[in-house]
Amino acid sequence: MAAVARRQVRPPAWRRALPENLTAWSFVLPASVLVLGLGFFPVIWSFLLSTKSSNGFGPEHGVGLANYRELAHDAEWLAAVKRSLEFTALYVPVTVLLGLGLALLLNQKIRFIGFYRTCFFVPFVASAAATGVIFLYVLDPQYGIVDNVIAWMGLSRQQFLDDPDQALFLLAPIYTWTAVGFDILIYLAALQDVPQDQHEAARIDGAGRFAVFWHVILPAVRPITVLAVVWETINALQFFDIAWATKRGGPIDATTVIIVYGYKLGFVDGEQGLGAAVACVLFVAIVLLVVMQVGYARWRKLDVV
Amino acid sequence: MVQFNKTHPGIVVNDQLGSNGDEMVQKLQAVIGSDNYPDIAYVYGSDVPNVSQSSKVVDISKDIKATGFDWNSLYPAGRETATVGTKVVGFPAVIDNLAVVYNTKLFKAAGVAPPKASWTWSDFRAIAKKLTNASKDVIGTGFPISGSEDTTWRLWPMIWQQGGEVLDKSNKKALFAGPQGVKALQLLSDMALKDKSLYPDQTPDTQKMYGLFDSGKMAMIVTGPWQLPDIQDHHVPYGVQVLPAYGTSHETISGPDVYMVFNHSDARRKAAVTFLAWLHQPAQDLQWDIGSGNLPLSSKTAALPGIAQFDKKYVGIDLFVKNLSNAHHIRPPVTGYTQVSVAVGKAIATSLLGRGSPKDTLAQAAKAADKALS
Numbered sequence: 001m002a003a004v005a006r007r008q009v010r011p012p013a014w015r016r017a018l019p020e021n022l023t024a025w026s027f028v029l030p031a032s033v034l035v036l037g038l039g040f041f042p043v044i045w046s047f048l049l050s051t052k053s054s055n056g057f058g059p060e061h062g063v064g065l066a067n068y069r070e071l072a073h074d075a076e077w078l079a080a081v082k083r084s085l086e087f088t089a090l091y092v093p094v095t096v097l098l099g100l101g102l103a104l105l106l107n108q109k110i111r112f113i114g115f116y117r118t119c120f121f122v123p124f125v126a127s128a129a130a131t132g133v134i135f136l137y138v139l140d141p142q143y144g145i146v147d148n149v150i151a152w153m154g155l156s157r158q159q160f161l162d163d164p165d166q167a168l169f170l171l172a173p174i175y176t177w178t179a180v181g182f183d184i185l186i187y188l189a190a191l192q193d194v195p196q197d198q199h200e201a202a203r204i205d206g207a208g209r210f211a212v213f214w215h216v217i218l219p220a221v222r223p224i225t226v227l228a229v230v231w232e233t234i235n236a237l238q239f240f241d242i243a244w245a246t247k248r249g250g251p252i253d254a255t256t257v258i259i260v261y262g263y264k265l266g267f268v269d270g271e272q273g274l275g276a277a278v279a280c281v282l283f284v285a286i287v288l289l290v291v292m293q294v295g296y297a298r299w300r301k302l303d304v305v
Numbered sequence: 306m307v308q309f310n311k312t313h314p315g316i317v318v319n320d321q322l323g324s325n326g327d328e329m330v331q332k333l334q335a336v337i338g339s340d341n342y343p344d345i346a347y348v349y350g351s352d353v354p355n356v357s358q359s360s361k362v363v364d365i366s367k368d369i370k371a372t373g374f375d376w377n378s379l380y381p382a383g384r385e386t387a388t389v390g391t392k393v394v395g396f397p398a399v400i401d402n403l404a405v406v407y408n409t410k411l412f413k414a415a416g417v418a419p420p421k422a423s424w425t426w427s428d429f430r431a432i433a434k435k436l437t438n439a440s441k442d443v444i445g446t447g448f449p450i451s452g453s454e455d456t457t458w459r460l461w462p463m464i465w466q467q468g469g470e471v472l473d474k475s476n477k478k479a480l481f482a483g484p485q486g487v488k489a490l491q492l493l494s495d496m497a498l499k500d501k502s503l504y505p506d507q508t509p510d511t512q513k514m515y516g517l518f519d520s521g522k523m524a525m526i527v528t529g530p531w532q533l534p535d536i537q538d539h540h541v542p543y544g545v546q547v548l549p550a551y552g553t554s555h556e557t558i559s560g561p562d563v564y565m566v567f568n569h570s571d572a573r574r575k576a577a578v579t580f581l582a583w584l585h586q587p588a589q590d591l592q593w594d595i596g597s598g599n600l601p602l603s604s605k606t607a608a609l610p611g612i613a614q615f616d617k618k619y620v621g622i623d624l625f626v627k628n629l630s631n632a633h634h635i636r637p638p639v640t641g642y643t644q645v646s647v648a649v650g651k652a653i654a655t656s657l658l659g660r661g662s663p664k665d666t667l668a669q670a671a672k673a674a675d676k677a678l679s
Contacts, residue, residue: 056334058358058640142442142513162507164660250452251507252655267331270355270643 043283050277055270067277077278079253080261083168087257088236090172096228098176099183100221104213106184107191117188124181132245135174136161161247164254171255175242179235183228190224191217223297230293234286258282309583318580330356337361337567344577347398348565350386351454354640357389361567364392365578374582378603385635386561395565396581399599401529402559402628403462405429405549406621409542411436411443411524420546422555426463426492429525429549433502436524445502446525447514448493450657452650455511458558458636459527460653463489465634466554476639477678481649482664482671488551490663494656505657529560530625534598537619545621547628559632591615600626644677645670 050067054060071077106117123131138144139160147157161167194217202212240259243249249256249264256264258278266275310318330352336342337359348356356362369376376384376393383397405420412419415436420428433445449455460481461471469485472478480486496503504523506514515532517523519539526532527548536543547555564584566577583589587605594601595615600622601607607626616623636642652666661669 055355055358055640057337057356059360164658247507248451248509250654251450251658252452252651252660264647267334268643269647272334 043280046276046279046283050273050280052273054272056267056272057270060273063273067273068281070274071277071281076253076256077261080256080258083255084237084239084257087168087172087239088233090169091175091236091239092229092232094173095176095180095232096183096225099180099228100187100225102180103184103187103191104217107188117184120184121181123178124185126178128178128241129245131174131178132242135242136246139170162251164251167247167251167254168257171239171243171246175236175239178242179232183232186224186228187221190221194220226293226297230289233289237282237286309580342567344569344573345395345564345566345581348395348563349454350560350562351458351636351642351646353386353394353563353565354389354638355643356565357392357394358640359567362392362394362565363568363574365395365566365574366393368575368578369393369582371575372579372582374585375603375605378587378605379585380603380629382559382629382632382635383561383602386638387563389638395563396585397602398562398564399531400559400561400602400629401531401600402557402625402632403459403527403529403548404557404625404628405525405546406518406528406532406536406543407525407546408518408521408523409544410521415524419544420549422547424546424549426549426551430492430496430500430502433496433525434500437500437502439501442522444504444517444523445500446496446527447504447506447517447523448497448527448653448657449511449514450505450507450650450654451509451511452647452654453509454646454650456650456653457646458560460486460489460649461634461636462548462556462558463492463551465558466548466551466556471634472637472639472645472674472678476637476641477675479645479671479674479678481674482667486667487664490653490656490667493653494659494663497657498659503657505654507654530598530600530619530622533619533622543621545624547624547631555631556633557628557631558634558636559629560636598622600629639678641674641677645674648673648677 051062051064052060053063053067102120106113106120139146141147141157141159141162144160146160151157159166161170198216198220199212202216207215238259239257240263243255243257243260244263247255249260259282262275262278262282264275265278266272329346329348333342333346333348333356342361366376379397380400383400387393387395387397407420409419415438417432417435420432429446435445437443437445448459464471464481464483464485467485467488469483470480473480493503497505504514504517508514514523514526515528515535518526519536519541521541548557549555564581566574566581568574584593585602587603587609590602590606591609591611593599594606595611595618598619601612601615606612637645648670649667652661652663652670655661655666656663
């Protein structure tokens with residue numbers, strides 16, 4: 001009797017799971033809505049816009065894939081892509097290696113280490129506009145401190161960001177300065193996961209500092225390195241804020257990278273369809289990059305995704 | 306505004322800082338797309354044809370008539386810019402023009418006589434060269450090369466003075482790359498590269514060029530009346546002269562900006578027009594001008610006795626008022642003008658940085674312009 005009664009009150013499996021599922025969904029729903037609303041919806045909307053001819057004020061009309069065809073023959077677009085690739089090649093290796101190097105230095109048991117770590121992380125949370133303005137002042141050809149030091153050392157003054165040949169090459173280290181805090185952070189986390197006994201074992205076997213780094217630490221942080229390289233490559237391809245805050249893509253077009261070009265097309269030239277096409281092409285390129293990363297990680301059985 | 310709200314029960318005007326002119330259009334694009342647009346917005350004259358394509362922009366000439374405002378008392382340049390085709394889309398906000406403001410102290414120190422009303426561009430070049438003094442960090446003049454409309458519009462009067470045109474009559478073909486345009490840009494690039502007497506300013510709002518003038522490090526700037534209050538704040542002793550000429554024409558450019566009206570409903574549109582009509586009454590206009598240093602918008606304002614106070618407060622402003630009669634052309638009022646402006650701005654920047662000859666860069670800009678206008 002008692003057993004029957006128990007069986008009667010016991011709900012079916014799906015119903016038993018329901019409150020649990022509801023709880024789970026209530027946790028992930030806000031984030032899902034945010035991701036869909038702020039990530040997914042704009043992508044769809046951009047794609048729809050990229051099939052139209054619109055200047056943001058007048059009537060729009062559909063043009064199919066004409067905007068993409070126009071891009072394929074647009075010398076300025078190709079120049080912008082080339083600049084973005086140059087920027088990426090300059091920025092990514094330096095940022096990732098510097099991140100690792102600084103993380104190794106900051107992984108010591110010394111006094112005030114928390115303060116040092118904070119110092120390196122502050123530029124990462126500073127706004128890009130503020131960073132841009134600071135560097136405009138520091139590198140100003142008339143009254144900037146760097147040029148004054150150079151002149152004091154008896155070297156010729158530089159135009160820095162005002163020089164079309166230097167501007168892009170300078171923006172890469174500036175961006176590294178702002179972004180390297182993130183790489184330091186993830187490398188620090190990874191370094192603290194390296195088992196202490198492996199360190200000790202290697203030491204006992206007579207390995208020097210470099211051998212420990214090469215044979216113990218580097219393999220241990222490889223998954224993080226893959227993540228950092230892909231993450232920073234995406235950032236480099238999407239580079240916009242500091243380029244816009246400092247030079248609006250100038251001098252002439254020297255810092256007009258992909259997103260700056262798309263922004264100019266859409267909001268300065270009044271060709272919103274074409275600007276959206278630029279965004280869509282970049283989106284597809286980045287998705288391919290991420291797919292490649294996941295593929296590589298699975299193939300090497302790296303535990304990053 | 307407080308005064309208007311007090312005297313006009315039933316209408317409440319709120320002000321909201323948009324952004325400076327060039328970026329205002331980007332903001333408007335965003336708010337019109339989301340239907341969250343203002344009733345009135347300050348728009349640069351060069352952007353008016355583009356913004357007028359919006360269905361939210363309607364003809365307000367009947368509303369103006371209903372308020373009893375004397376539209377024809379406004380100066381023609383302002384009226385023309387606020388009219389697109391047959392539609393009146395707003396009220397002129399600011400009428401300006403370009404002239405040369407020079408630092409009298411630097412002229413005196415170098416023993417150079419102040420420019421005469423009959424001066425030429427070769428005088429301008431010679432004076433700039435003479436006043437440039439690298440050891441004292443003083444440079445003759447400057448030119449904005451951020452590539453925005455502030456770069457481009459300064460070339461137009463130099464072309465018009467020589468009898469050249471920006472576009473052909475049908476507004477379909479670029480003429481600015483003709484011999485007049487090349488000659489004008491050649492002069493500027495020679496000054497920048499050979500004489501080193503012209504500072505090419507890359508900052509987005511031209512703040513470097515104006516900053517150098519304000520700190521007494523630049524002898525002459527081509528600018529409009531809007532800059533006088535700032536110069537006075539920095540106590541720079543200055544004089545004003547008309548633009549130099551090629552031959553005898555001292556033609557300048559007047560680039561009126563417009564308070565555009567956006568339609569929400571009949572009642573709101575009428576309220577907006579009522580407010581603007583009130584703002585453009587001579588007494589209001591004068592008060593505004595004295596406060597800001599803007600030129601009077603109508604001949605009625607200029608005829609008020611109070612204008613003497615305005616002339617006294619802003620030394621040299623009377624020359625800018627008179628200089629309005631040297632403005633004969635207006636910028637081509639076509640929607641493709643934005644792209645023309647971008648292309649020419651880039652050509653000027655490229656030439657002044659020595660990355661291309663004026664002839665080649667202008668020819669390339671003309672190609673881009675023709676494509677945008679076709």
